[in-house]
Amino acid sequence: MLHSLKNIWRLGVKELWSLWRDPVMLVLIVYTFTASVYTSASAMPETLHHAPIAIVDQDQSPLSARISSAFYPPQFMPPQMLEWQQVDPGMDAGRFTFALTIPPGFQRDVLAGKKAELQLNVDATRMSQAFSGSGYIQQIVTAEITEFTQRHRSASALPVDLELRARFNPSLNKVWFGGLMQIINNVTMLSIILTGAALIREREHGTIEHLLVMPVTPTEIMLAKVWSMGAVVLVAAGVSLNLVVRGFLQVPIEGSIPLFMAGAALCLFATTAMGIFMATVARSMPQFGLLMVLTLLPLQLLSGGMTPRESMPQLVQDIMLLAPTTHFVELGQAILYRGAGLDVVWKPFAALAVIGAALFALSLARFRKTISQMA
Template identity: 30%
Template sequence: MYERLKAMLIKEFIQVLRDPRMRFVVFIIPAVQTIIFGYAVNTDVRHVATAVYDLDNSSQSRELADRFLKSGYFELTERVSDEARARELIDRGEVKALLRMNHGFGAGLVGGRGATVQLILDGTDSNTAGIVLNYAMRIVNGYGSQLQLAAVKRAAGRTVPVRGVELASRAWYNENLESRNFFVPAVITNIVFIITMLLSSMAVVREKEIGTIEQVIVTPIGKGEFILGKTVPFVLIGFINVALVSLVAVFWFEVPLRGSLLLLFGSTAVFLMSSLGIGLLISTISRTQQQAMMSAFFVIFPAMLLSGFAFPIESMPEPVQWLTYLNPMRFFLVIIRSIFQKGVGLEILWPQLAALAVIGVVILTLAIARFKKNLS
């Protein structure tokens, strides 16, 4: 058995690694993709292109505009002087925010009547618009609180500071609330799932397409040995990809890795049961490698969308939320992010690992059963 399995493993490694382009795709592309994802997938909003339409031009209106521009979130593109130009900038997409203060803004504040400032946002990207609106509300509220405090001091005739309620906030795990720390570890899930599933989806169908499956059938190799010989090389490739992407995440993007490396690779092994099982199942029902690749892509994109990689599962419709429990990427994403950011252990992550194990066993069983049917 050992010699048969050894021969099968050598054959698969030669098949996968003999092409220099395939070696590049398997070992170099994951690191490149991680770097691209790390810079591209970023929900931190900075330097929002902003136009100021100040009809009042008072010291109060100028001070508020300066607060926006000095906050680091807003970047002045243009100071407009008429309605048509303001609309044109928004329509052309040259600015994402327009700060408008009407006549009487300063007089209203000085007279104690209050004043209204208008922020017009480009709502094409609702997520960015919501974040920008939150920034603007914090700036305006801070300015309003300062004016109220100054008014209280004048009314009391004192120069002693008047203290109010202060919020002392602290974010655990991701102290600076950097989206890169959230997204980069999740790239491990995507890359490992895509590469291992694509490779395994073409493993059996390649034998059928080039006509060697009949030779495999007549050899003394057993069904379990054949499956092991097909999957073990991809397991090792999956581990190498995890190591490469983790190195890029930690040393290039400085994403903290607070958890156990042993748990990281152990959970990867459990996750690979699902990704390789799906690939083998696709391979056994496909007639050509092209058909297998197209079928794999039909699985990859829904799995990524329903994994919680970019969109919170809690915001999805309830029937879709139940559907995500069939997706192994959902559970592995929780594990990866928890290991990197929280540093928690098996006592916290065992439900996700148990779910991954169940899904992996079921999918692998279906794949093996389907392979047996093909042999018959």
């Protein structure tokens, strides 16, 4: 047993030295857990933010001025006041997403109770802004017209008072969610890439034949790759969680980071074994990359990290229970967002242990078969 542990340790150190001499992989690791996490959390807001809008005010009335002044940051950029001939060229050039036209006599028709119309042109190629921004503009215009016709700002008292309390993210800040979920996704992606690339690199460089003549077993070779590559990803995830998420993004962490790292280690045990299995199936790095695309997209999109699992078809929910990322996302959200302890997340931990053991056994059988064919 002691001799086997020494072999696993020395082979793992060899993997770390091989990774250290691969600058492309090092750059990928650094980028994935720094710039990728930061931009994913802060550079892609899902809510309306600084949407460019233009207004054609042909009425030049107090009501039209009131409507024009109702659009301001952070939802909208300060409106550009245009002539109607400038709308189409501006939309074609992509200078603004919305163009609101207020026709002549608009205020007169509103006060007279006549039918009044406004025209809103929307650049629908900017899909996220177009979808949410149209609703924002309709609400703003309706509210301003209602207050103008009532001659004062008032709020009608409703018989029911709805008290909204947002737990775990009181300000509904997308950054809090995006940064943590990107780390969870990157743990899965990099663990598969590093272990798979390590095995394929040995096959391409011919060093796998050297291992075949050494007094080591396939189990020792696999365990060495699992612990070495898993340790790299685990350390990178811990640094990113503290430096990028808690430091730069100022995201509060409610739960125990050591407990989350323990769950990440279990997930890494499963995903690194998955990476070795895919590397035994693929014959080259391009084939491995294609398998990565087919594997990572379902793991990330259907694990519950982007959309709630309850919104998915029941068949998809049942199938994804076999994926390690489903349980990793569940325990990660529970620990980091809601401060859950082991008494709450023991089921995902147990599921990850079972899935990891099954994937390791499957990958080991495939790895042994591959080695025997090479011998």
